[in-house]
Amino acid sequence: MKQIVALVAVVLLAVVLWRLVPLAAPTQLGPVARHYAEWGVAENGGSNLVTSIVVNYRGFDTLGEVTVLFLSVAGAGFVLRRRHGLVVHEPIPASEIVQTGARLLFAPVVLFGAYIFVHGHLTPGGGFQGGAVVASGVLLLLLADRDRHLPHGFLGLLESLSGFSYVLAGLAGLWAAGSFLANRGVLPLGSWNRLLSAGIIPVIYMVIGLKVGSELAALLDVMMHAAGGDGEEAHR
Amino acid sequence: MNVDILTLMNLVDLLICLVVLVSAIGVAVHRNLLAAVVFAGVASLAVSYLFLRLAAPDVAMTEAAIGAGLSTVIFLIAVRKTRETEDGS
Amino acid sequence: MKTLLELALVLAAAAALLSVYRLIKGPEAFSRAVALDVLTLITMPMMAGLALWVRRSIYLDVALVYAVLSFLGVMALARYADRGV
Known part of the structure; x- marks a missing residue:
């Protein structure tokens, strides 16, 4: 059934979308989009226009998004506290290949994320x-060795400092150029397509990257070691 | 139907859309939650290619970064902690 | 030259459809996990081929993300069987 x-x-959705999509696709840019397309690179200096929109033109929304992410991870961490006294089946330890591979691959993957x-x-x-x-x-490290515990104090400190730095970057924009999260006055725009360009945008994205990375790592650790056990436990 | 849309790239898009469709139906239909998780991973992969085809590399990279490892693992941990099939058996 | 590339992409998409057969049919969840791995292996060069077709090197970063992270999902499924997740 x-x-x-x-x-x-699925068929109904396909029929509805078939009729609706040509209606919604405009053929030329609206006024706001045209301003972004024409002046985005000149005003922000970076070559990724999407990043300029997310961090500069809509930077305040991104601050709200970072807050929402923090709230959801904090809520999940609160609900999934470890409870003592539940029986957990002993896992089979991971094979030699997985353990060695995880240790070797952890550094390049983190380097790639930082890139x-x-x-x-x-x-x-x-x-x-x-x-x-x-x-x-x-997560690779956690999968290879189930009994590994991440340093939650350090992760929490890193996450809080990163979130605080985001607001500090916004306040620096307020002090230097007159509006919160302004891009122009704080750091030089630099020349196009170089690493040190686009004002304070790379700094903000580095801070967001550290924050999201430490948040999700802490969430994965909490989820893996949470109480709950297997499906059979719930029936006993 | 004008002949401009019968290009080879559009044929590739059509085949990948079929993959998305099949995996989406698979997620809805299967009772074994482990199979549903695998189908969701396939849907995420194919949709990431379609995002690239629609000239949205940032969205494609977001879908790749989240759907490649993290989403599957979080679903697996949730399935491990609760029940493995949908009707509670 | 572009036609040759498009033909290669069509063949890769046909290969993806073939592994979808294993995805549908696989009697266990782990057959489906193998199909997921094969699909990732097929889609990654398709993204690289698309990057060549539109002549933009920034599309290669997406293929790189899949290349680095694709085995995590399959490994998590395998560890699920070992009760290690």
């Missing part, structure tokens, strides 16, 4: 993507 319902829902968020203003990517890749590197 569920299969039929799923199939009918993504440091070059956020030049290549596609940025803070959120780079932070997710860094958290995947930490």
Whole structure:
């Protein structure tokens, strides 16, 4: 029965979208989009226009997004506290290949994530993507060795300092150029397509990358060691 | 139907859209949650290619960074901690 | 030259459809995990081929992310069986 319902829902959605999509696709840019497209590179200096929009033109929304991410991870961490007294089946330890491979690959994966968020203003990517890749590197270590515990104090400190630095960058914009999270006055715009360019955008993205990476790593650690046990535990 | 849209790249897009469709139906239909997690991973992968085709590399990279490792693992941890099939057996 | 590249992408998409057969049919979840791995291996050069087709090197970063992280999902599924997740 569920299969039929799923199939009918998919067909209905396809029909609706087939009719609606040509209506919604405009043929020329609106006024705001045209300003971004024409003046984005000149005003911000970085070659990735999406990063300029996310961090500069819509920087305040990104601050809200970082707050939402922090709240969700904090909520999950609060709900999944470790409870004592539950039986957990002993896992089979990972094989030699997985353990050695994880230790060897952890550093290049973290380096790759750092590359993504440091070059956020030049290549596609940025803070959120780079932070997710860094958290995947930490996940590699957690998968290879289940009893590894991450230093939660250090991760919490790193995350809080990064979030604080984001607001500090905004206040520096307020002090130097007159508006919160302004880009022009704080750091020089530099020449196009160089690493040291685009004002304070790379600094903000580095801070976001560190914050997201440490947040997601702490969340993965909490989830793996949370109480709950296996499905059989719930039936006993 | 004008002949401009019958290009080879559009054929590739059509085949990848079929992959997305099949995996989305697979997520909805299967009772074994482990299989559903794998189907969701396939959907994320194919959608990332479609984002690249639509000239949105930042969105494609976000989908790749989250869907390649993290999303699958978080779902697996959740399935491990609760139940493995959907009807509670 | 572009037509040759487009033909290569069509063949890769056909290969992806073939592994979707294993995805649908696989009696266990781990057959489906193998199909996911093969699909990642096929889609990654497709993204690189697309980067060549539009002549933009920035598209290669997305393929690089999949190249680095693709085995994590499969490894997590394998560790799930060992009760290690």
